[in-house]
Amino acid sequence: MSNPALPFKAKLREAAADWWRSDAPTWVYVFKMVLAGLLALGIGYGLDLESPRSALITVFIVMQPQSGMILAKSFYRVIGTLVGSMAIVVFVGLFAQTPELFLLASALWIGLCTVGSAHNRNFRSYGFVLSGYTVALIGLPAALHPAITFDSVMTRVTEIMVGIVCVGLVSALVFPQASAPGLVRIIRGRFTAFVDLISATLGGSADRKQLEATNARFVGDIIGLEAMRSAAIFEDPEVRLRSGRLTRMNSEFMALSTRMHALHQLMNRLHANPAASAQVVIDAISPYFREVQPLLTRASGEPVMSALDAADAALKLDAYKRELPRRVRATRSTLAGQCQSDSAMLDFDTASELLYRVIEELHAYTLTYASMTQRHHEREQWEHSYAPKTSMTTALIAGARAAVVMLCLAGFWIASGWPSGDVAVLNAAAFCAITSAAPDPAKATRTVAIGVLFAAVAGYVYTFHILPRLDGYWMLASALMPVLMLAVYLTTKPKWAGYGLGICIFFPFLAVPDNFAHFNAAGYLNESVALVVSLLVTAVAFMVLLPPTTDWTVRVLEKQLRKQVVDACFGKLAHLALKFESGTRDLMHQITMFTTSRPLLRQKALGWMFATLEVGHAIIELRNELHGIRTEAPDLLPASAYAALNRLREAIPALFAQPSATTLASALAANDATIAEVQTAIGPHYRERSERHRLQRTLSYLHFIRTALLDEQSPLHTMRAGATNNTTGERHAT
Structure with a gap:
């Protein structure tokens, strides 16, 4: 808030400085993305590409605030497009005469790519999406006209590359925002x-x-x-x-x-x-x-x-x-x-x-x-990379959902002879893959569908009332700019991002003419209906076919989270601690995304995360210590102690795989027996300091595991006989 005692000019300068700090970066981003999009469109027309709008749409698909993110996303888009293009050539070569088999192969490929997308993180996930989306985008038209498959692939790859180069150049040269x-x-x-x-x-x-x-x-x-x-x-x-x-x-x-x-x-x-x-x-x-x-x-x-x-x-x-x-x-x-x-x-x-x-x-x-x-x-010199962890069950469900949606729409297309059925099929396949990683994919798809409705109405006005009156690229760019700026601006607001994305992608798809422009009202309406129907079918699929927002999905991830302790007990010790740490946190991050509106479920999952981290980390430390003892001083512990440690190593995974009063009691009993064995090995007799210290460290890890299993704040506490849930947070004794 400005100071009322300041003169008008000072207030104006203060307001301008405040705007420059808060709102200016957003508007710079909007202008940059629209500039890059229109530049790509102009180059597409200049090169006489078949569909220059693909270059414009590519700009909006890869747009990100920082240039590093744009380069990363562009890199994986190129890789995904090239892999998908190779798949197209194979599928068309094998199944060009049998459309049903081509659609089945494409559905399986898209399902597989969706699994890869759900199983990966960052922009690597986007590369898998593009591998599947490219098959739908280029493969369906190519299957209808096999003779032009190679030309279609090369033209589309060129259009995408034009968009990527333009957005990369503008992002790097015009008010660059580095990561x-x-x-x-x-x-x-x-x-x-x-x-x-x-x-x-x-x-x-x-x-x-x-x-x-x-x-x-x-x-x-x-x-x-x-x-x-x-x-x-x-x-x-x-x-x-x-x-x-x-x-x-x-x-x-x-x-x-x-x-x-x-x-x-x-x-x-x-x-x-x-x-x-x-x-x-x-x-x-x-x-x-x-x-x-x-x-x-x-x-x-x-x-x-x-x-x-x-x-x-x-x-x-x-x-x-x-x-x-x-x-x-x-x-x-x-x-x-x-x-x-x-x-x-x-x-x-x-x-x-x-x-x-x-x-x-x-x-x-x-x-x-x-x-x-x-x-x-x-x-x-650090060769250990971050190791994300994803539930293969949820990834397979996402892939199966994408394949089922595509097959259903493809079957309807073939049975009905719908002229724009291919548009519905490829769009549904793309959005099943793109939104599968969203916290609430059904809601995300619905918001995009609303953006598509706006794009369809605005596109109709532009196509049949404004474009026929325009002459040349510059007039076209001037006419498109207001809608494109509005769309990009909406993507910068989390609440409106879905609407903006729908407009960014589908307004150019509907309203921007190809190099050989044609005005067909019936075809326009068919394509508009196909886009909206495909998104509605996708949203319904996310609500009906094992939706990721259900408690069942959270329980699957929670089970995978607890399974980290099993991996801590039996995984290879090399780099195990890093894999355990990053995998546990990655699973918790996924649970957090799915439980934004369900705090009780999130709190329970957090309890399991802390229990998993405490016990799993202590077990890894214990295994490292025992590995050193077995390698350098195997006689330091008697055979009975090793046997007790092996029993504990089986009781702990059983507890976290199937938490119950019985498995908890078994784990505690095995832990107490192991502590007694190690205490006996330490004994009252003389030992060298290094030997005694090793045994005391082993005992410390065992004791910490015991205290973690008995923690009154842990989810395991409710499984103890006569236990009551204690949710208060005590401050420690220091």
Whole structure:
């Protein structure tokens, strides 16, 4: 709000500056996309392409705010178009004389591509969509006229390439908006937010609900950063030089947030324990927590934010990490003299081990962040990529739905002889694939259908009342500009984006003339009806054929989420932690999208995510420790301990595969038996420090698994006999 005491000119300047900050980027984007579209249209006419509107539509399909995103999407569009074109040549060659077999093969191909689209992330998903969509878009007309198949494929690929080149050039040369600055803001903002979270958590001012809400937000941040990184590498060589470190930071951030949550949960459980020994443990470990915040604070008293500040913090964390084991051993010796409880010593060992891991992961994360100031750094050597996880069940359902919709409309087309049936078939196939990844695909398709209705009405006015009065490209461009600007502007508003998308794609399809223009009212109405009917059929299919917004879909994803613990128990140890972390968060992100209007379902899924992360991560750590013991000192544990560990490794997956009171009791019994075996192996007799430390670490992981299974906030708690659901968020004892 402007200051009323300012003179008029100052108010005007303030208002202009405010508009430039808030609204100007949107209008710059609108003008750029319309300019690119009209440029592509003009080049299409100049090259005498058969359908220049395809170049214009391509611009609107690949449009994105940042040039890196446009380049990434364009790259996968080209790949998808080329793969689809090769499929067309094969299908037409095999089935040109039998339209029914051609349509069946096309439906199966589109279904397969939709499965690939649902199973992938970012713009790779779009590449699969285009592979299927190209078969429908070019293949159906080519099947009707097999002799011109090659010419049709080459013409359409040329039209698409013209659109891609135009949108790429305009985006890069006219008020370019790079992805890299946004990437820097995300990295710095996330580091600062996590520093604040660590300070609040270890300082004792964060409760469970606050921590869970922050971790839930971090799920989206992790996936968003990976998406922006994969786009930014297309436009910025500096980002490409740091791509390995960006991926590494994401991995280290996931591991660190999991450790932090585990430590907080353990302290919460100690705080809820009425035993006097629990308070003794809290008093012994709490002073260490208060020492962490100063390590992440600058000399001025402000928290560390920039990569330059992080370099100093990394030095302090490294020194603290080296001294921590010696100090903890001294504290443990004092505690052992004060407290004779085995349970209390287990609690202290587990808390101190988790604290050390938090400091270790925090040091690694801070080092990587600090290295971002340098173009080349040894931490760039990171070959482990983000590993998304998608339910194959839901992907197969999406593919089957697309194939069924296409076959139904194709059957109606053949049976009725509908002149524009091919338009309905190819459009339905495309939108089944495009919207299958939307949180509510039926709603998304309905909003696009409303945009198509507007496009049909506006297109009729343009085609039969305005275009006949125009002469030349410049008059055509001037006439199209207002509608195109309105359509692109609507896509910038989340509430109206579906309407804008429908207008962007289908208004040019209906209103922009080919190089050989023809005015056929009956054909226009047929095509308009075909477009609307195809979208309505698609929307009905999403509402009837196992809609992704049902509770069943959420339960399938939730089951897949719990299955991550099974993979943690039996997967190959190489890179298992990263796959587990990224897969668990990716599944949770999908559940979050499907439960935007169902907070209870989302809360339950969040509970399973935290239980999965806690138990699964502890199991991976346990397996790594046992792998080292088996490799370097196999006699450190007796055969009975190995047998108990194997029984636990089977009981935990059974619990998460089929959660029940019985499987929970079996898992707890197996865990208690394993703890007893390892305690016996440690014994009261003398052992070397390294051997005792290894066994104590093993015991700590087992003890943490036990406390996680008994957590009163966990979804597993309701399965215990006589348990009641406790949803309060206690602050931990620090």
